[in-house]
Amino acid sequence: MTFTVDDAPWWTGAVVYQIYPRSFQDSDGDGVGDLRGVLRRVDHLAELGVDVVWFSPLYRSPQDDNGYDISDYQDVDPLFGTLDDLDEVVAALHARGIKVVMDLVVNHTSDEHPWFVESRASVDSPKRDWYWWRPARDGMEPGTPGAEPTNWASFFSGPAWELDEATGEYYLHLFSRKQPDLNWENPEVREAVYAMMRWWLDRGVDGFRMDVINLVSKVVDADGGLADGPVTHGALGDGTAQYTNGPRLHEYLQEMHREVFEGRRDGLLLVGETPGATVDDAVLLTDPARRELDMVFTFEHVGLDHGPGGKFDPVPLDLRDLKAVLGRWQAGLAERGWNSLYWDNHDQPRVVSRFGDDGAHRRDSATMLATVLHLHRGTPYVYQGEELGMTNAHLTSFDEYRDIESVRWAAEQRALGHVPDERLLAGLAAMSRDNARTPVQWDATAHAGFTTGTPWLPVNPNHVEVNAEAERADPRSVFHHYRRLVALRHEDPVVRLGDFTMLLPDDPHVYAFERSLDGSRLLVVGNFTGDERTVELGEGWHDASLVLGNLAEPSAVVAGRVTLRPWEAWVRRAA
Template sequence: MISDSAEQSHVDTPEASDVWWKSAVVYQVYPRSFQDSNGDGIGDVRGILQRVDYLAELGVDVVWLSPIYRSPQDDNGYDISDYQDIDPTFGTLEDVDELIEALHERGIKLVMDLVVNHTSDEHPWFAESRSSVDNPKRDWYWWRPAREGMEPGTPGAEPTNWGSVFSGPAWEYDETTGEYYLHLFSRKQPDLNWENPEVRQAVYAMMRWWLDRRIDGFRMDVINLISKHVRPDGSLPDVPAEDGLYGSAFAATVNGPRLHEFLQEIHREVYEGRRDGLLLVGETPGATVEDGKLLTDPARHELDMVFTFEHVSLDHGPAGRFDVVPLDLRDLKATLGRWQTGLEQAGWNALYWNNHDQPRVVSRYGDDGAYRRESAMMLAIVLHLHRGTPYVYQGEELGMTNAYFTSLDEYRDIESLRFAASERQRGQLNDEELLSWLAAGSRDNARTPMQWDATPQAGFTTGQPWIDVNPHHDTINAAAEVADPDSVFHLYRRLIALRHEDPVVQRGDFHLLLPDDPHIYAFTRTWGDEQLLVLGNFSGTEQTVPVGPDWDQAALVIGNYPASPATGGGQIVLRAWEGLVLRRAPIR
């Protein structure tokens, strides 16, 4: 039974409780897939300008843009060739200035995605670096000779056995100088050498330049990989081999020895003394709760919040993200609960189900068939009632689903394509099996065009889209959702308004309930003498939840069914995929 008493919640200091982003909601725009304004099939900045009123109607406080910098687009813009220009695919700097103004007029901030672990191999910095061993920018990237006694360019001759995130070795042999350069991701994404102070100062100058253009902060891509584990003699260590010759480079790059020093320097050199209201968010794969505390403790002046990956890795099998296994809800509750309590006294959570790198949550943790609407709403309620800043990924507020492509030719994601090529070469999976794996795990599930209406290209473009539109757009689209007051869209609007208005949602303590229940996600949020009970049924069958008599007369705050659930006798009967929030009388 859920206890009828609650511990008195802690009280934030004025400095902690008044931070604006504790009551804010962020909306991520993946520009390539959001709105095309010129019919070339690729979303652009002027397309986003066409939809700012939609964002204002939803009620979000911040828009986070995935990269729109000049780029060869090897990894859809996460390979930057010029940090201070916009790729012509997306528009011009003047378009961005207009977008900043349009958002600010509506009270919405703009945060830019920034990739400074690596650049494109077409960035002028790298062109200089690779030109000769004595170029002044040679040490701006990681260059190393082949292993002693081995022929350069042959398998196993790489300076270390680090494997790339996108498969294969993390070192690329370059014939120009006869050495290898490091790339944790694509070979067209060479890693910057943050040990070099000139690199850091160049990055900081660029960040200040963007803030001078009146953007409101940065989301820092894979920021906890910038400090490599360098030995005193300058060499880099091997890692345990996992697949033939190569092992995961993460072991030698995640949360490196100078990470906190570098982040504090960013804060000092870029943010300190500038205008109020700026945001600095870090994507931190491999970060633990203890890492999160250090990274987001405001007294340390590093990051405001981090994206952890633990909860979106729980359905990964031994072969990684494409090897999807059933989610055990008990693991999800334990993981999110650990982050909630771990960052309670110092630090802050970034709350998300979806982003440009994750499959659609309603297909992943919900039911995208008969209960798509209900499960999409339940998942939203559960996430948004946690303590932290919620992030909404474009289309999540519509209940968009995975794409379920039927041909490998429909995929565009570099990670998915390299995985498929590798598995074909190994002969482990046939094409039918590959399609099944990609349908569940591919990043392209999040990258299909935004579904604005039921027209042939979903209102995204008048041309041929760069990636196929999800066939569900005829029934799942913004026009239909906005017109229906009981839709997923309007449930998100209500959740966003609740965070704006309710101090219990903004600041209340989190207490996990029923940790061993395999179907029910339950927790309370408590602030002073106010308490909310949050319940989510992660199943397609009715579930009876023992809550105690104090909740029999509690008021329904928000739910995903038109009528209130059956209550009485200290129990609540939750319908299939039901989610709800109750408020009871003040605790005495």
């Protein structure tokens, strides 16, 4: 269905802000962000104008994967505070008209979760089938090379199966070995998850961002077996076809909707992280008539600069590829479903370093990238610090990295010895998740005002120039440009619901598109380079009025032609 101004859900005009609690604001000097710290900064969020705050995991956790390994879904980790602290934060945000979305991580738990502790206690445990336990393959001796039940590789390097010495069987972990996968084939697992979700909604949260939710359904044969994947390197294989968008995914999500959201759907937000999902998958997942999700995170556009060696082998972005991908998603979800719009999050490097210029043109490239993204059709997501134009950390040694994915990848590659250290470090510096996790830069003081102690991850040295206090004082800052973008989405129905038409699809330097609704038309352009670029836009735009620009003196359209300054972006309305 196509939403109209009269029937569009509230989230079509909303902007979501992601908080990675560990790095947002520390209140007690232990060097780690916490909930009392969030309370200190709620007015920053209100001034920015966002409608929703999404919290990365706050739950009890051994912190093997920075909280995405959960040992208790119904408590706050003492690292961040208490349930009472969280209630206070939720109340403070609600008082400012901001909804709260919790991260829902239910493809896997921590190996320290009581469910898994009981599951691994014995092969006869009542919870044994809550996880994926399998014997060694073909009668091989457990622990010998190749004895794993399948050849799947883990996303965090190494095999996706871990031998439990006590019971002699293997358990599946698509991520860290301390993150065993839940077996959603078992209805008891699903009901336990739904009960937990209902508990959080009863407590006052406004929805969930569902971590790798499209991995919960595995391909299982009639005997409960799991199949190998094609070998990709060494003896390990790519098992993604066996667990991505699996055969029961839609069944599970529709059941979740009935069991958790029926009768209290208004005002909630449900977004799924769906690696490997296609446009066709997203249409099914987000079609309102199917009652599954409101929107999904696609990964296609953030894989365009991955080279033949994967994400840590980056290549320059070809803007034509970006336009083809985002344009296809805009067209594919135009009639049914909805887009999530993002550049940054806790798993991605900083976009101003990735696709922009984090040096002399940091402010202009950051605001250009924001303008282009936010004027697409969909719900924009702002990751903490993105509204300040925060950059990559530019770490220079292996021992500076903390992220489990980065650390394990680097160790594996160094052991193989095929790639020089300087090239490995260049890949980490460009693409490591630690780039997104350096503390938010609040001011120019020691540790950027994030903590009075030693931060868990070093603060970016450029915080002396790039910080919220300085940005707030400058009316032309990245921060104030984001404020104007958020306000424009709130105020203009064309931005919220207008049709999308890609322009100049073959231009390698300029991103341009049109939005239209009920006779009103907007033109959006962005120069993705540090050079002047001249493009033909057509006669219809020569007298269009400026709605928003990122430069003090925006270029003019003359006889259908415009010469854009380096990293320039603007939005114009047709007369």
